[in-house]
Amino acid sequence: MMRLAVVVVLAGLCAFPVYGQKKKKRSQYFTKQSYQYPLFKWTGEYSRHGFQFNFGPTYLLTNGETPERDLSTSPDTNATYTHNPSxxxxxxxxxxxVHIAKKRRKVIHYFDWGIGYKHFAGTEQTRLMIHRFGETNEVKGNGVFDMGYLYGRFNVHNVWQINRDVFLDNALGFNVDYRLTGSVPGDNSRYDGAVLPQTQRxxxxxxxxxxxxxxxGFKIRDGFFIIPSVxxxxxxIYEWTGGNPSLMWYSSRYQPLLLKxxxxxLFKKKNNACPPVYGNPDDEKRNQQYMNGQ
Incomplete structure (x- = not known):
């Protein structure tokens, strides 16, 4: 699970743009690449602010079956077990x-935030091998669970323009979740067969x-974008388990994955705004440079 997260992050960081010398054109867009392809114009008809809506499936990734482990039993009985989550x-x-940066930035081009509801679900299979008086008995169990969270998140984004209508979108952020629905911690009523409460967390x-x-991301038209993402x-961060981002349930860990x-x-600018008044050409030039992020 941690390996997957590291691979995804490294792949995204490799896509971050490298900036060279400053472009001298007056028109500035989201990123340094391909200025002739406007993703967003500070001097265009759309505001820097807008509404975002996203949805999609979720899935819990696992490391597969755990290694066989010993279970403390009586002197004449030995037992081993494995857990297989999915x-x-x-x-x-x-x-x-969504809020686009007020001026052109080298790293952060926009940030967004949202509130929502997400639902995760998973299973765990337990295999218990009991060795006693030279005989071995195998007992299996299977548990299911689900968790529903109300959450809020905040992310900062870096955009790398590929062409006129396509761009890569990298984001780092912070989320806080609170479980509202689903399985109850410590409740094994949905676990059929062998269950080992002493190994659960x-x-x-x-x-x-x-x-x-x-x-x-795909620019459908000015002011409207669609961004599929992982x-x-x-x-x-909380609860702290050495920084591991996976969720714990029964005797296994589960790495959340959202396919978004x-x-x-973007909102349109107000048409009734008063036009700016300039005292001299230098003031107008400085204002235009500011609006273009120069």
């Missing part, structure tokens, strides 16, 4: 806002994490 499909939905209701997101936590489709609508 994820199930869930879903999420979110609404929020359940996630607390409150979760705080750092997250990473990598997407490919989102996963990369550092667990985000829609962004």
């Amino acid at each position: 994820g199930r499909l869930g879903g999420f939905i979110e609404v929020g806002m 359940f996630q607390q209701d409150f979760v705080a994490q750092l997250n990473y997101e990598l997407g490919v 989102h996963t936590p990369i550092l667990g 489709v985000k829609f962004v609508w």
Whole structure:
């Protein structure tokens, strides 16, 4: 799970743009690459602020079956066990806002935030081998669970323009989640067959994490973008377990993965705004440079 998060982050960091000398054209857009392809114009008809809505499936990744472990038993009995976790499909939905940087920046081009609800689900299979008086008996158990979280998040984004209508979108952020629905910690009523409460640990209701997101954006028209992306936590802050971002349930860990489709609508500028008044040509030139992020 941690390996996957590291791979996703490294892949995204490799996509971050490298900036060279400053471009002298008056028109400035989201990124240094391909200025002739406007993703957003500070002097255009759209505001820097807008509405965002995203949704998609969720899934819990696992490391697969755990190594066989010994279980303390009576002197004449020896037992070993393994746990085999797996994820199930869930879903999420979110609404929020997008805010583009006031001026052209080298790293952070926009940030967004949202509130939403996400649902995770998974299973765990237990295999217990009991060795007694030269005989071995195998007992199996299977548990299912689900967790529903109300959450809020904040992310900062770096955009790398590929061409007129396509761009890479990297984001680092912070999310806080609170479990509202789903399975109850310590409740094994949904565990059929063999269950080992002594090996179990359940996630607390409150979760705080750092997250990473990598997407490919498409400019449908001026002021409207669609950004499919992959989102996963990369550092667990609360509850602290050495920074591991995965969730604990039953006797296993589960790495959340969100497959997102985000829609962004920028607001149009007000038409009744008073035009600026300049005292001299130098004032007008300085204002234009500011609006273009120079």
